[in-house]
């Protein structure tokens with residue numbers, strides 16, 4: 001393939017990974033980001049969003065040869081640990097023995113990946129370059145330098161828009177004929193808080209799990225960091241009885257935490273300072289179609305599909321975009337219009353499905369994980385799956401530990417849920433959940449439904 005000049009607009013998680021993929025094919029890759037050079041920044045772990053990396057993300061990283069470096073800064077979490085109001089702890093494994101999702105600091109991950117991209121001879125990085133506009137047909141991009149205000153226009157053979165949920169590349173495509181676009185916000189927002197390490201640098205809670213405090217209409221989660229701290233995220237409505245709008249004074253915050261999260265308040269010495277220093281952020285969802293323009297422009301990552309974070313799949317899905325697109329370049333060579341149209345055709349349903357899954361998982365995490373019947377249902381499914389792995393892979397495992405397309409996983413999950421509703425309606429299911437009767441019924445339902 002001829003050495004094309006390619007622009008990657010946005011050097012975040014997906015853009016930096018994709019630039020490594022492109023560089024391995026020998027392209028002349030130019031990555032632009034509006035932020036200053038992240039490699040020069042000091043990343044404070046407990047203060048940065050933590051992300052759960054799972055199988056799809058690892059495949060993306062391994063495909064670019066950078067999995068080993070990321071594994072050094074990732075901590076395995078084998079399951080969820082639910083913290084009840086009464087201090088009780090309930091553990092639910094995420095998958096089979098040996099399976100885990102991995103906690104990584106977003107800042108550290110992005111920094112590591114930009115460093116790795118910058119080490120490639122044919123990748124040029126440009127910071128403080130904000131994409132102001134693109135011309136899709138001329139394949140040109142206009143940047144404004146964030147410090148000097150200088151405006152420059154560059155021409156490329158191909159443009160990839162990896163500039164996140166508020167993508168400037170996509171916003172230009174929105175003005176094109178027959179481009180569909182929708183954006184909506186959840187009425188819940190989130191705030192990052194920190195549980196610092198103990199004085200000897202160790203963790204204050206189990207570090208091999210994702211901690212959840214499910215409180216029906218809201219929840220808090222905590223993911224471990226390698227430096228001994230935890231990054232906590234409180235998800236709460238913006239308005240209403242229990243909401244951010246009520247938490248306007250240090251007393252109100254302390255009262256709220258004492259009431260709802262009594263087992264953590266002791267571990268958060270900076271709670272009120274953090275609460276009022278850290279922003280309350282919103283959660284946006286974006287859908288659009290198509291994800292490309294002819295053979296010129298292609299959207300990837302949050303620029304194409306911004307979802308809510310409750311399945312821990314936004315970045316994983318973006319990394320999977322890289323694996324899939326790379327496979328399509330193998331398939332179609334330099335026929336970029338074919339590469340891009342097939343990418344839109346197969347990834348758009350996947351993007352819509354993962355958003356649906358993420359929305360459903362919010363209810364599961366904040367509400368159902370505290371419900372004994374739901375936990376029983378999961379236990380029955382796990383037992384059946386371990387005895388008949390060829391017949392049953394739980395939905396969570398399909399999404400997290402396999403590469404089954406998200407839209408296929410969603411359909412499989414709906415079918416399994418219908419089966420489980422029948423099983424859960426059996427008389428005295430709690431007393432005989434591990435009996436032969438349950439297994440026989442499930443075997444017959446799997447065959448019939």
Ligand SMILES: Cc1cc2nc3c(=O)[nH]c(=O)nc-3n(C[C@H](O)[C@H](O)[C@H](O)COP(=O)(O)OP(=O)(O)OC[C@H]3O[C@@H](n4cnc5c(N)ncnc54)[C@H](O)[C@@H]3O)c2cc1C
Nearest residue numbers: 010012013014034052131163164301302309312314315316
């Ligand atoms: C609270 C929270 C928790 C999450 N947890 C998880 C999780 O556990 N697992 C998971 O898989 N995902 C998670 N996600 C989602 C994940 O963060 C995103 O899906 C991921 O960051 C998307 O990567 P991206 O590269 O597409 O976009 P981004 O990471 O947003 O990167 C976009 C880049 O583009 C740059 N940029 C933006 N505009 C311009 C412009 N005009 N010109 C030039 N550059 C520009 C930005 O500076 C940035 O560097 C979470 C998200 C949130 C909000």
